Each structure stands twice: as C-alpha cells, then as structure tokens.
Amino acid sequence: MVQTLGDSTILVRFGSRLDENANRRAIGFAAALESDGIAGIVEIVPSLVSVLLRYDPLISRHQDIEGEIRLLLHGVPEERAGAAHRIGVRFGGEAGPDLEEVAGLLRLSPEEFVARHNALPLRVLATGFAPGFVYGGFHPEALTLPRRDTVRPLVPAGSVLFAAGQTAITATDIPTGWHVIGHTDFANFAPDAEPPTRLRAGDSISFEVA
Amino acid sequence: MTATLVIERAGPLTTIQDAGRFGYLAHGISASGPMDGSAYRRAGLLAGSGEAAGVEFSMLGVELTVAEGEAVMGWDGGTFEVSINGRTQSWPGSALLAAGDRLSISAGTGGNYGYLRFGGDIDVPVVIGSRATSMRARIGGLEGRVLRAGDRLAIVADRLSAHHPAKHHAALGPDPRAGARATVAAIRDRGPRVRPEGSAAFGVTLGDAAAGQQKTDGPIRFIWGLHAEVFSAELREKFVTSPFRISSMMDRMGVRLRDEARVFAEERILSLVSDPVVVGDIQILGDGTPIVLGRDHQPTGGYPRIGTIISADLDRFFQLRPNAELVFAPVGLDHAQALLRSAIL
Numbered sequence: 001m002v003q004t005l006g007d008s009t010i011l012v013r014f015g016s017r018l019d020e021n022a023n024r025r026a027i028g029f030a031a032a033l034e035s036d037g038i039a040g041i042v043e044i045v046p047s048l049v050s051v052l053l054r055y056d057p058l059i060s061r062h063q064d065i066e067g068e069i070r071l072l073l074h075g076v077p078e079e080r081a082g083a084a085h086r087i088g089v090r091f092g093g094e095a096g097p098d099l100e101e102v103a104g105l106l107r108l109s110p111e112e113f114v115a116r117h118n119a120l121p122l123r124v125l126a127t128g129f130a131p132g133f134v135y136g137g138f139h140p141e142a143l144t145l146p147r148r149d150t151v152r153p154l155v156p157a158g159s160v161l162f163a164a165g166q167t168a169i170t171a172t173d174i175p176t177g178w179h180v181i182g183h184t185d186f187a188n189f190a191p192d193a194e195p196p197t198r199l200r201a202g203d204s205i206s207f208e209v210a
Numbered sequence: 211m212t213a214t215l216v217i218e219r220a221g222p223l224t225t226i227q228d229a230g231r232f233g234y235l236a237h238g239i240s241a242s243g244p245m246d247g248s249a250y251r252r253a254g255l256l257a258g259s260g261e262a263a264g265v266e267f268s269m270l271g272v273e274l275t276v277a278e279g280e281a282v283m284g285w286d287g288g289t290f291e292v293s294i295n296g297r298t299q300s301w302p303g304s305a306l307l308a309a310g311d312r313l314s315i316s317a318g319t320g321g322n323y324g325y326l327r328f329g330g331d332i333d334v335p336v337v338i339g340s341r342a343t344s345m346r347a348r349i350g351g352l353e354g355r356v357l358r359a360g361d362r363l364a365i366v367a368d369r370l371s372a373h374h375p376a377k378h379h380a381a382l383g384p385d386p387r388a389g390a391r392a393t394v395a396a397i398r399d400r401g402p403r404v405r406p407e408g409s410a411a412f413g414v415t416l417g418d419a420a421a422g423q424q425k426t427d428g429p430i431r432f433i434w435g436l437h438a439e440v441f442s443a444e445l446r447e448k449f450v451t452s453p454f455r456i457s458s459m460m461d462r463m464g465v466r467l468r469d470e471a472r473v474f475a476e477e478r479i480l481s482l483v484s485d486p487v488v489v490g491d492i493q494i495l496g497d498g499t500p501i502v503l504g505r506d507h508q509p510t511g512g513y514p515r516i517g518t519i520i521s522a523d524l525d526r527f528f529q530l531r532p533n534a535e536l537v538f539a540p541v542g543l544d545h546a547q548a549l550l551r552s553a554i555l
Binding site for chain 2: 003004005006007008009011013015016017018042043044045046047048049050052054057058062126127128129130131132133171172189191192194195196197200201
C-alpha cells in the first residue's frame with residue numbers, strides 16, 4: 001500500500017501488524033530501492049512493516065515517484081543477505097536486573113533461558129527507534145513475553161531488552177518498558193563514524209555469553 | 211572577519227542550528243534544523259551567512275558580548291526586542307559588532323523562536339554531516355547541548371564566503387579589509403552601524419527577504435494523514451471545524467495542543483505498529499491529546515496520525531505561542547507542493 005505522508009514523503013506499507021512476512025517484504029523493498037534507485041528519492045527508511053521515502057517536491061512529481069514505486073513493487077524484491085554479527089552479553093545481575101523474573105515467567109531457570117535465548121540467530125527487524133537502537137526477532141512462541149507494566153525512566157546504552165518475542169539493544173540512554181536481561185559492550189552508535197550505526201535491517205545477530 | 215563571542219545570558223532551548231542533518235532517520239536521528247526555517251534563512255541573508263550555522267533562541271532571547279574581533283550579525287524570526295550597547299535596534303536587522311559590543315535580545319510581542327546569524331561560521335565540529343544541535347540525540351552544536359551563560363563561540367570565515375569575496379564587498383564597502391580599522395573606530399564613536407531597512411545588504415535587499423515571509427494568520431493547512439481512516443467521518447469533520455489551542459508543553463521535539471472542543475476526548479486511541487514519522491505529523495496520544503511533531507521529533511511513532519501539517523505552514527505553526535488559537539484546514543498534495551514551490555526564498 002502506497003500512502004502519502006505530508007508533502008515530501010511517501011510511506012509504502014506491507015502490513016498493519018508486525019509479522020515476519022511484512023517485515024521481510026519491507027526490508028526487501030528498501031534493499032531493492034537502494035540498489036535500483038528511483039530518481040528524486042533522497043532518503044530511504046526501512047521500518048518494522050513499512051518503508052518511508054523522502055523526496056524533493058521541488059524536483060520530482062509525486063505522481064512519477066509513485067508510478068516508479070508501483071513498478072518496483074510488481075517485481076519480487078529479494079531480501080538482501082545481511083551481514084552477520086556476534087554480540088557478547090553479560091546476562092543477569094546488575095547488567096540484567098529482570099533476567100530472573102523473565103526466566104521465572106517462562107518457567108525456566110536463568111541458565112536455561114539464556115541458552116534458549118542464544119540458541120538461534122535473530123534478524124535485525126528494524127533500526128531507528130533511537131540512535132543505534134535495533135529490534136531483533138523473532139524468538140519462538142515459547143520465548144515470548146509482554147512488556148513490563150511499568151516503564152524504567154532510563155536504561156543505559158548497551159542494555160539488552162526482551163519483550164514481544166524480540167530482543168532489542170539500546171545504543172543511547174533511553175526509557176523503556178521492556179525487560180532488561182543483560183548488557184553488551186557492542187556500541188551501535190558512534191557519532192564520529194560514517195555511517196554512525198553498524199547494524200542494518202536484515203542483518204543477522206547471534207548472542208553469546210560474554 | 212573573525213570574532214569570539216561570549217554568551218552572557220541564554221533563554222531555554224538556545225541552540226546552534228544549521229539547515230539540518232537529513233538522511234539519518236534509519237539510524238535513529240531526526241534532522242533537527244531551525245524550527246522556523248524561513249526566518250533562519252532571512253537572518254542569514256541579513257548577515258551574509260551562506261550555509262553557515264546560526265543560533266536559534268526561544269521566547270526569552272539571548273545576550274552576548276564580542277570578546278575579540280568583529281562580526282556582522284543578522285537577526286530575524288518572530289518579533290523580539292533588540293539592542294546594541296543599550297541602543298534599540300530594528301527587528302529584523304543587522305549590524306557589524308566589534309570587541310566590547312553587547313547585543314541583547316529579549317522577549318517581544320510575537321513568536322517562539324528567533325535567529326542570530328553571522329558573517330562567518332560558528333567554529334563547532336560537524337557531527338554526522340551537520341552542526342545542528344539534536345536535543346534528542348545529544349549531538350551537534352556545542353557538545354550536543356543548549357547554549358548557556360559563559361559559553362564562548364568563535365566565528366570564523368566560512369569556506370563559502372571565502373570563495374565569494376564580492377559578498378563581503380557589497381556589505382562593507384569597496385575595500386572591507388582596508389576599512390576594517392576605520393569601521394571599528396566608527397563603531398566606538400557612534401555605536402554600531404545599522405543598515406536602514408530596505409537598503410542593500412549582501413546583494414539582497416530586505417524587501418526581497420520580507421517577500422519570503424509567510425502569512426501570519428489563517429488556518430494551519432494539513433494533508434490527511436496515514437491513519438485518518440482510523441477516525442470516523444464525523445470526528446474528521448469536527449477536527450477541521452473546531453478550534454485548538456497551543457499548550458505550554460512545547461519544545462523542539464513537539465507541541466502539545468489543547469483540545470478544548472473535546473474532539474478526541476471520547477476516542478479510544480489504539481496504538482499501532484510503529485512507522486517512521488515526519489515533522490508536522492499530528493499524532494493523537496492515548497489520552498486523546500493531539501501533539502504536532504517538531505524538528506527534533508522521535509524517529510518512529512506508534513500513535514495514529516490524523517494529518518501532517520504542510521511544509522509551507524510549518525514555520526508559522528512553530529511560531530504560534532502558548533494559548534494561541536488555531537484551526538486546521540485540509541489541502542490536497544498538489545496544492546501543498548505548489549505552495550512549497552512559491553514559498554521558497
């Protein structure tokens with residue numbers, strides 16, 4: 001679905017709920033746009049189930065851009081083979097104050113939880129919620145919990161968060177209602193680097209005990 | 211022309227801004243840049259700034275002294291009180307300030323944001339392609355933060371003006387370098403020279419700059435949003451016929467509106483899977499509060515967006531003060547883009 005968002009952006013949406021299929025299609029479409037290119041598009045932002053395209057209305061007509069988008073959507077964009085990253089995490093303790101509670105809610109010991117959590121690599125579902133923040137998914141159904149009832153006003157950069165069948169990593173200090181299960185030294189935001197973040201949507205991340 | 215400036219007083223949200231840090235939403239960084247982009251550009255024309263960064267200040271203004279050197283300064287945006295060494299100046303305006311001069315900008319009759327720009331660049335590092343301060347990402351500007359009393363800013367020749375010396379000639383007379391000492395002496399004797407309104411400044415007349423000003427009243431125009439269909443036709447009708455008020459909860463990230471007609475009061479707002487958001491998006495929070503996203507907006511959002519304010523009306527919207535009443539009027543995409551083309555300076 002191609003939607004107008006203000007007078008300088010278009011949102012291409014692949015679903016109204018977060019699921020694997022919509023997410024893969026959004027990432028694949030963004031990759032196809034990046035490799036094929038559409039004249040006049042100045043920014044491509046893949047998200048959980050949509051892709052935002054910014055264009056310069058002083059240069060391009062929205063009708064032309066929308067036409068090109070529809071042509072590209074007719075093809076079957078293949079998901080880009082993402083880079084693979086290994087991320088060391090200190091689970092539990094001060095680094096992960098919610099680990100025991102999370103394991104308990106899933107009727108697992110903390111050790112069992114960590115083993116299952118790290119068993120399979122996750123895909124980076126989306127970036128961009130905050131500088132360097134990434135959502136990784138999906139865990140199997142048996143490893144799915146809702147968010148906490150309360151929001152922590154601030155968790156430090158490098159926090160490893162768990163909720164909604166996903167594991168997320170923060171790269172700046174942010175408030176969150178997700179469970180904090182660990183901490184990583186992997187820093188996905190460096191303002192003096194280009195690009196300033198390393199993980200991209202579609203990349204693969206494997207967690208290991210640091 | 212170089213100078214060292216000392217911030218003597220800074221109202222809240224005084225930041226260094228340039229045109230913005232576009233292209234990094236996927237990295238979680240919104241563009242920032244001046245809340246009132248057209249006023250920022252007009253101030254730049256008054257000072258001959260080119261692409262160089264400037265200072266954005268909020269309702270209480272800013273005060274600075276020149277510790278060393280000299281610099282042309284131009285100011286515009288909203289209506290503030292401005293004086294140099296105690297002498298009232300016109301708003302907007304420009305002047306050449308030299309060591310010992312004090313520029314004082316204080317609250318005026320209208321607007322939330324004003325701009326001070328210089329005949330040179332502010333010597334702060336370029337971070338991710340821009341000098342703009344991002345309050346959200348805490349990068350850019352001076353150490354990624356607001357300016358405060360005691361901060362020192364160096365104004366240095368910017369690369370663009372260095373390639374276009376004619377720009378400075380037009381402003382400072384036929385031979386600005388030879389005349390610099392005399393100019394400084396003249397300032398000491400008679401106070402800073404202020405160009406009368408309408409005179410040629412850097413090859414651009416104030417009349418031209420004023421022509422770029424947006425209209426100051428009338429409805430705020432928007433394009434129906436991503437989730438307009440989430441709301442009933444009846445509610446949408448109420449949305450475009452009811453007045454809203456600017457609340458006091460506003461900053462560079464967003465402006466909360468007071469919904470006195472209770473347009474959204476009875477709505478059960480569901481949160482949605484998050485998508486990227488853009489400046490001007492009108493989000494309806496879970497408790498029914500409408501919030502318009504600012505230049506330092508969060509990169510993504512999961513609240514329904516009933517509409518997006520058009521680019522041509524954003525500057526005017528962000529200048530509306532707390533308690534100001536506004537109405538929203540829907541326009542089509544083609545109309546919005548035609549307005550944008552005609553609004554560019």
